[in-house]
Amino acid sequence: MDKRIYLIDxxxxxxxxxxxxxxxxxxxxxxxxxxxxxxxxxxxxVIPEEGFEEQVAKAAGRMQGVVKAEVVDRRMFGKPIKAxxxxxxxxxxxxxxxxxxxxxxxxxDVLEADIRFYIRYMIDNDIRPGWLMFSxxxxxDVKMGRVSNVYITEEPPRSLSIGAMPKLSYMALDIxxxxxxxxxxPRRDPVIIIALANHMGDVKLxxxxxxxxxxxxxxxxxxxxDEWDPDVVFGYNSxxxxxxxxxxxxxxxxxxxxxxxxxxxxxxxxxxxWSIIGRAHIDLYNFVEDMTDVKRKSLDYVxxxxxxxxxxxxxxxxxxxxxxxxxxxxxxDLLIKYARDDVVSTxxxxxxxxxxxMQLASVSGLPLDQVGPASVGARVExxxxxxxxxxxxxxxxxxxxxxxxxxxxxxxxxxxxxxRNIAVIDFSSMYPNIMLKYNISPDTLITNGAEGDYYTAPExxxxxxxxxxxxxxxxxxxxxxxxxxxxxxMSKYPEGSPEWVLLNERQxxxxxxxxxxxxxxGWLGARWYIREVAESVTAWGRHLLKTAINMxxxxxxxxxxGDTDSLFVTYDKDKVDELVGKINEMGFEVKIDKVYSKLIFxxxxxxxxxxxxxxxxxxxxxxAVRGDWSELARNVQERVAELVLKSSVDEAVKYVRSVIDxxxxxxxxxxxxxxxxxxxxxxxxxxxxxxxxxxAKRLIEKGYMVGKxxxxxxxxxxxxxxxxxxxxxxxxxxxxxxxxxxxYYIEKQVVPAALRILEVFGINEATLLGKTxxxxxxxxx
DNA sequence: TAACCTAATAGTCAA
DNA sequence: TGTTGACTATTAGGTTAG
Numbered sequence: 126m127d128k129r130i131y132l133i134d135x136x137x138x139x140x141x142x143x144x145x146x147x148x149x150x151x152x153x154x155x156x157x158x159x160x161x162x163x164x165x166x167x168x169x170x171v172i173p174e175e176g177f178e179e180q181v182a183k184a185a186g187r188m189q190g191v192v193k194a195e196v197v198d199r200r201m202f203g204k205p206i207k208a209x210x211x212x213x214x215x216x217x218x219x220x221x222x223x224x225x226x227x228x229x230x231x232x233x234d235v236l237e238a239d240i241r242f243y244i245r246y247m248i249d250n251d252i253r254p255g256w257l258m259f260s261x262x263x264x265x266d267v268k269m270g271r272v273s274n275v276y277i278t279e280e281p282p283r284s285l286s287i288g289a290m291p292k293l294s295y296m297a298l299d300i301x302x303x304x305x306x307x308x309x310x311p312r313r314d315p316v317i318i319i320a321l322a323n324h325m326g327d328v329k330l331x332x333x334x335x336x337x338x339x340x341x342x343x344x345x346x347x348x349x350x351d352e353w354d355p356d357v358v359f360g361y362n363s364x365x366x367x368x369x370x371x372x373x374x375x376x377x378x379x380x381x382x383x384x385x386x387x388x389x390x391x392x393x394x395x396x397x398x399w400s401i402i403g404r405a406h407i408d409l410y411n412f413v414e415d416m417t418d419v420k421r422k423s424l425d426y427v428x429x430x431x432x433x434x435x436x437x438x439x440x441x442x443x444x445x446x447x448x449x450x451x452x453x454x455x456x457x458d459l460l461i462k463y464a465r466d467d468v469v470s471t472x473x474x475x476x477x478x479x480x481x482x483m484q485l486a487s488v489s490g491l492p493l494d495q496v497g498p499a500s501v502g503a504r505v506e507x508x509x510x511x512x513x514x515x516x517x518x519x520x521x522x523x524x525x526x527x528x529x530x531x532x533x534x535x536x537x538x539x540x541x542x543x544x545r546n547i548a549v550i551d552f553s554s555m556y557p558n559i560m561l562k563y564n565i566s567p568d569t570l571i572t573n574g575a576e577g578d579y580y581t582a583p584e585x586x587x588x589x590x591x592x593x594x595x596x597x598x599x600x601x602x603x604x605x606x607x608x609x610x611x612x613x614x615m616s617k618y619p620e621g622s623p624e625w626v627l628l629n630e631r632q633x634x635x636x637x638x639x640x641x642x643x644x645x646x647g648w649l650g651a652r653w654y655i656r657e658v659a660e661s662v663t664a665w666g667r668h669l670l671k672t673a674i675n676m677x678x679x680x681x682x683x684x685x686x687g688d689t690d691s692l693f694v695t696y697d698k699d700k701v702d703e704l705v706g707k708i709n710e711m712g713f714e715v716k717i718d719k720v721y722s723k724l725i726f727x728x729x730x731x732x733x734x735x736x737x738x739x740x741x742x743x744x745x746x747x748x749a750v751r752g753d754w755s756e757l758a759r760n761v762q763e764r765v766a767e768l769v770l771k772s773s774v775d776e777a778v779k780y781v782r783s784v785i786d787x788x789x790x791x792x793x794x795x796x797x798x799x800x801x802x803x804x805x806x807x808x809x810x811x812x813x814x815x816x817x818x819x820x821a822k823r824l825i826e827k828g829y830m831v832g833k834x835x836x837x838x839x840x841x842x843x844x845x846x847x848x849x850x851x852x853x854x855x856x857x858x859x860x861x862x863x864x865x866x867x868x869y870y871i872e873k874q875v876v877p878a879a880l881r882i883l884e885v886f887g888i889n890e891a892t893l894l895g896k897t898x899x900x901x902x903x904x905x906x
Numbered sequence: 907t908a909a910c911c912t913a914a915t916a917g918t919c920a921a
Numbered sequence: 922t923g924t925t926g927a928c929t930a931t932t933a934g935g936t937t938a939g
Binding site for chain 1: 914
């Protein structure tokens, strides 16, 4: 029987002394199915000393639990190598046998013993999460949890790269917890609301007051999940909060938590992920984390960013007040509405982000529920592992390496001042294209003398074989080809249709992964890390940009600025077009990215503001686009930029003065003055106690769990003490703007942000503060 | 002792 | 647990002027 199935979750179980791969998915009609494959066994590789291959294979083959040990031909960093492939009975035996095999005489190394069994199955059969084509399915009576459509396959499926959006059922989950002492403790504090929403528009709000016991509420929760039977479960920060809390709370009160298709609780899995067997649990926070444009990552801000729900339209309850709203029966409905807003936002966010998550899973090869929590390095590495398998290249083991660094890109000194009519010329995907063109890869680097024809990297002199193509190069070529395919397929569908959206997310995921290849090759933790590889990429990049600069100058174009892969030049259309044409002839794609009618540089690199010929305002690098400045300062700077570009410097000065006046008269909200900063480590590890660290300590004092990775929102108050740090308080502890230190916000936020742009025009602090003339102090300085 | 200087620390953005 | 380059605020810890 032939069948197409969209893979949702993959795991394995044991049948006697044999492993059984279990693939949960939906068929083309949206029916939930499981396919079992009993024809695959785990294995790893042993690298013997030269000449001892057969001897080692025989010794390994005699070991209990080993099914087969055979000598095979593989490659290691491009060089042919003889390895012993040791196949074992069940995945649980791999670790033990790996250690025993290591002690066999004449064994140099053991490789690929750290690859999870179901991932191994996917790599070896070139399976990616997505549509799978099964050509030899047999129905069986075996029940797999609550799924009744169970099949056994006689052969592994074939992965289809493109296909329609599957008919998935999904739900979102959000819990509220009683927390009178700050951060709740699952051993003590009950879950008071479980909010659920599904793709059919059903919303269920389970509130503790409507049940005889918390256990009854959990049972109702189990029953709803069973009835809805979602393929995908969305949460927001659910890997760090909801899932562990539910699991720990269920244990504490001895309640059942039956969320998986086996009827079991969520289990902690790789990358800090909580897995729900048979479904894909997706924590949307993981995807929002990667979006650099989204500065505030809490659900209310994110929902607003995506146009799902305005913050002004939702009930806003500070986390530490949740218990008060619960205790006060007059306010309890507000809390319930709050939970509803959160779960509905989460569901909609999930609907929007799911296509990208599916494509990122497909491209990286990681299961749908793991790809989010996996690091960029892990995503790229598994993608490479798939390619390496196809090329017969063995995966090196992970090793700790001492810190080392290498030279990066060129950044030109900008010409400060106002420029008119400037074109920005950009290299498209510069680093991937450099890697492709010069065949830069760990397996093409020449390490011992010349081997045929090669490319030599400028400045650093490292050499790369021209042929055969390397691991990275082949992969990059495939990514580019797949992207071309996705784009051409896309054009067959109306913009915004489900197929179009899915293909658009596919081409986006392919681009993201191609661009991540360079970062991966310079990552110390990479299996295939070779410093010379990363160093050569940037060396060629510098060379390329320098060449482009010279070519521009030769044509009489004035170069205003440049950074890594971009060049800002006077827009003389004919000359620029000719330049672009000439660089393209060199085999690198460049294009005019945008044209500014007015562009302003200060003396700083990586910072500029510009007015495009289309009338858009760009602000790059400045405080206005930074998440660690108050909204007040960011808004002022943004408006100053706009006025300077579209109106006049005088107007901008007037505007800044009016803002200062508003401040002095307390015409602002608390939200305007919150400063947000991320804690990159736990509070005790800091050497310098900066304001946000003190604010974090104040939160901890009140019982909050604040630590590494959390973002602290604080304000500067005037009644705290002499030192700035003393005056930094978490904004949730301040409810009156009269407590705010106005002078700090004027002198350290608004004025510097405004001056950053206005000082180009000779404006100084005194002008902004309305101090005309010279003060007595000026004579002394 | 206040004023001043500099290095170190820390976070965020550009590419 | 993707890279280097760059800017900026603030603290920490001194030295200096008076």
